[in-house]
Amino acid sequence: MIDQTLRVFKELNSKDFRILTGIEIGMKHFEWVPIDELNKYTKLPFDKLEYRIRKLVLDKLVVRTTQPYEGFQIYFEGYDALALNAFVKKKSISAIGDEIGVGKESVIFEAIRQPELAIGGPVPVIIKFHREGRTSFKQVKRVREHIGDREHFSWIYAARLAAQREYEIMNKLYPKVSIPKPYDQNRHAIVMELAKGSLLSKTRLLDPEWYLDEILRQVKITYSMGIIHADLSEYNVFVSEDCVQLIDWPQYITPEHPQADEILERDVSNILVHFYRKYGIKRELNETVAEIKNEAEKSAEDKKEDAEGRSESGTVNKGDFEEEDFEEKGPEEEDFEAENFEAENFEAESFEAESFEAENFEAEDLETEKDLETEDFEAKDSEKIISKKESSDKD
Numbered sequence: 001m002i003d004q005t006l007r008v009f010k011e012l013n014s015k016d017f018r019i020l021t022g023i024e025i026g027m028k029h030f031e032w033v034p035i036d037e038l039n040k041y042t043k044l045p046f047d048k049l050e051y052r053i054r055k056l057v058l059d060k061l062v063v064r065t066t067q068p069y070e071g072f073q074i075y076f077e078g079y080d081a082l083a084l085n086a087f088v089k090k091k092s093i094s095a096i097g098d099e100i101g102v103g104k105e106s107v108i109f110e111a112i113r114q115p116e117l118a119i120g121g122p123v124p125v126i127i128k129f130h131r132e133g134r135t136s137f138k139q140v141k142r143v144r145e146h147i148g149d150r151e152h153f154s155w156i157y158a159a160r161l162a163a164q165r166e167y168e169i170m171n172k173l174y175p176k177v178s179i180p181k182p183y184d185q186n187r188h189a190i191v192m193e194l195a196k197g198s199l200l201s202k203t204r205l206l207d208p209e210w211y212l213d214e215i216l217r218q219v220k221i222t223y224s225m226g227i228i229h230a231d232l233s234e235y236n237v238f239v240s241e242d243c244v245q246l247i248d249w250p251q252y253i254t255p256e257h258p259q260a261d262e263i264l265e266r267d268v269s270n271i272l273v274h275f276y277r278k279y280g281i282k283r284e285l286n287e288t289v290a291e292i293k294n295e296a297e298k299s300a301e302d303k304k305e306d307a308e309g310r311s312e313s314g315t316v317n318k319g320d321f322e323e324e325d326f327e328e329k330g331p332e333e334e335d336f337e338a339e340n341f342e343a344e345n346f347e348a349e350s351f352e353a354e355s356f357e358a359e360n361f362e363a364e365d366l367e368t369e370k371d372l373e374t375e376d377f378e379a380k381d382s383e384k385i386i387s388k389k390e391s392s393d394k395d
């Protein structure tokens with residue numbers, strides 16, 4: 001899969017990227033992009049085009065059909081290659097390493113980024129390639145309603161939209177909320193800082209109370225900024241010696257969402273249940289949720305009082321978000337990108353984020369404490385053991 005992409009990535013040249021982009025663009029209008037279109041688009045003579053496409057097909061970046069006419073579609077792997085190429089051109093990354101995670105709807109790779117202004121050493125980052133359209137039928141269905149007969153384009157659209165959503169919210173939250181620093185986004189992919197430590201689910205904490213409080217504190221800050229994670233659990237929290245970091249944001253909602261209360265409750269419940277099962281720590285769900293809400297209200301009032309709208313929560317911190325970088329594109333890509341997405345009005349506007357979010361939430365019975373049993377207290381072999389570093393001001 002993507003391993004294959006990485007292997008072939010190095011061998012792709014600018015013509016290959018042009019062909020891939022031509023197919024990407026063509027897929028907005030054709031289920032199978034005819035070779036004539038690619039010829040027009042790439043300005044490559046047919047024999048060269050044929051030769052290069054055959055290679056792309058062999059490398060599984062592109063799929064070919066002969067019925068009802070000869071045409072091509074891009075695979076996720078081809079789309080990955082386009083995003084990677086954009087990141088390399090923009091110097092968002094300088095090298096890519098191994099796959100380090102596969103989520104429900106993503107594939108994650110380690111990468112290296114050169115430091116800004118050449119200060120300090122290389123920065124370990126990850127690339128999150130979204131895979132929404134492939135795995136989430138519901139989202140695809142939802143997207144389909146909006147793009148009509150362009151169904152063939154829906155996975156590109158769903159994955160790209162999810163990445164944009166996630167990147168935008170991360171820029172809003174960082175650094176107020178403890179999350180990995182977002183660096184860049186292109187198509188369905190995001191470059192962000194490597195999270196510190198290990199996943200909460202795979203860790204045995206020696207000071208669980210501190211970590212639980214710290215996670216809840218982050219949920220509170222997030223809520224006070226008008227955001228609810230909506231997929232919070234031990235699988236989306238990193239813990240290290242000195243901090244916790246919340247990851248995986250594309251499904252976030254705002255408190256105006258019709259099911260906001262249940263969703264916030266579910267987020268908090270997932271965390272409380274984890275700490276109860278694994279460490280026997282008991283916290284009352286309703287009280288904990290009420291505390292989060294109260295605090296958020298308090299901080300909203302404080303803000304109103306001491307800064308007339310200026311420091312409104314949720315404004316993007318300019319220093320952390322290089323807009324230019326975000327939009328900057330390699331010369332080859334510029335015309336494609338503009339033609340491809342910007343001019344299209346089916347993007348963000350025609351897609352109702354609200355209904356997308358609502359779909360994501362399936363009313364689940366929140367587990368009550370009495371249903372729960374604590375787990376074995378023995379640390380599993382695969383678990384990392386982490387304890388809070390002594391000197392910290394976070395306590």
Ligand SMILES: Nc1ncnc2c1ncn2[C@@H]1O[C@H](COP(=O)(O)OP(=O)(O)O)[C@@H](O)[C@H]1O
Nearest residue numbers: 101102103104105106108126180193194195248
């Ligand atoms: N910034 C990061 N640093 C290190 N590992 C990460 C990072 N982001 C994601 N991962 C790893 O990839 C997995 C999937 O990422 P996640 O953002 O949770 O996507 P999904 O929606 O697919 O669950 C995570 O469980 C984690 O193991």
Ligand SMILES: [Mg+2]
Nearest residue numbers: 103235236248
């Ligand atoms: Mg996840």
